[in-house]
Amino acid sequence: MGVNKTDAFDWLDESHGLGAGPKDRAYADCAGCPVRRTCLWAAAPAEAFQGLHPIVHVRRRVRRGESLFRSGDPFGALYTIRSGFFKTTLLYADGREQVGGFYMAGETLGLTGIGPQVHISTATALEDGEVCAVPFPALEQALLDSPLMQRRFHKVMAEEIVREQATMMLLGSFDAEGRVAAFLLNLACRYASLGYSAEEFHLRMTREELGSYLGLTLETVSRTFSKMHEAGLVAVNLKQVRILDVEGLRRVLSRERQSPERLPRLYLAARKAAKPSRGPLRSGAKAPPLPALGSAPLSLVC
Numbered sequence: 001m002g003v004n005k006t007d008a009f010d011w012l013d014e015s016h017g018l019g020a021g022p023k024d025r026a027y028a029d030c031a032g033c034p035v036r037r038t039c040l041w042a043a044a045p046a047e048a049f050q051g052l053h054p055i056v057h058v059r060r061r062v063r064r065g066e067s068l069f070r071s072g073d074p075f076g077a078l079y080t081i082r083s084g085f086f087k088t089t090l091l092y093a094d095g096r097e098q099v100g101g102f103y104m105a106g107e108t109l110g111l112t113g114i115g116p117q118v119h120i121s122t123a124t125a126l127e128d129g130e131v132c133a134v135p136f137p138a139l140e141q142a143l144l145d146s147p148l149m150q151r152r153f154h155k156v157m158a159e160e161i162v163r164e165q166a167t168m169m170l171l172g173s174f175d176a177e178g179r180v181a182a183f184l185l186n187l188a189c190r191y192a193s194l195g196y197s198a199e200e201f202h203l204r205m206t207r208e209e210l211g212s213y214l215g216l217t218l219e220t221v222s223r224t225f226s227k228m229h230e231a232g233l234v235a236v237n238l239k240q241v242r243i244l245d246v247e248g249l250r251r252v253l254s255r256e257r258q259s260p261e262r263l264p265r266l267y268l269a270a271r272k273a274a275k276p277s278r279g280p281l282r283s284g285a286k287a288p289p290l291p292a293l294g295s296a297p298l299s300l301v302c
Contacts, residue, residue: 040080060130184243203240
């Protein structure tokens with residue numbers, strides 16, 4: 001049983017408050033989507049993309065700073081990110097806000113609303129982007145029709161659980177340097193899965209937002225980046241980051257809990273082992289080859 005295109009627009013607008021004008025939404029062209037092979041619908045059979053049956057995709061542009069949904073909004077759809085970068089935030093009873101995660105192209109927002117039927121976090125665009133919205137009733141029908149899509153959906157749900165567990169491990173087991181190292185390695189791996197460079201990328205979030213996610217103060221995040229820069233592990237220029245020594249970052253994860261001195265000796269060893277340029281990034285400058293990410297010491301890396 002499919003969902004009519006016009007009905008889908010109305011259903012999303014009325015029951016979920018999508019509220020986007022005609023210029024901001026269009027039917028998604030899944031067959032030609034650049035992130036189709038990594039998104040939630042990667043396993044969708046060919047017939048799912050013909051005539052928008054059995055799934056209805058509504059594509060919406062989201063401006064930087066705009067919320068896709070807010071905590072407490074009724075749940076009604078899942079959102080696969082076609083382009084852009086998003087953060088999710090949780091609001092505590094005392095009014096404090098904490099970043100719960102960062103999401104990029106090919107990843108899905110809204111999964112945590114399936115159980116309670118309301119969104120428990122707020123999703124905000126960190127840059128202009130575009131999402132594909134899928135009404136959950138249409139998705140449920142598609143899952144009944146396609147065992148292949150069922151398996152894919154279960155995999156995505158499992159990955160969300162692993163993400164949550166990895167975050168708890170990150171906050172509970174590592175100091176500041178370990179948290180930042182794990183975050184950078186994870187981000188590099190995710191960029192690589194999309195075909196982008198794993199050695200140089202732009203951080204879309206502010207230092208304050210990153211600190212909120214990692215449970216660190218703004219000052220601690222800035223100080224940690226400076227230490228890593230001086231140690232030759234990364235080169236940092238404002239929000240532009242280049243990974244110079246991926247194995248050095250991995251050693252931060254594998255050794256920091258085994259030594260009371262933790263990073264000072266590790267940084268000295270990293271500096272001795274390889275002495276890459278530690279200056280600011282220059283236009284046209286080439287970073288040394290990045291070793292293969294290989295097997296991660298922890299699932300939180302990739």
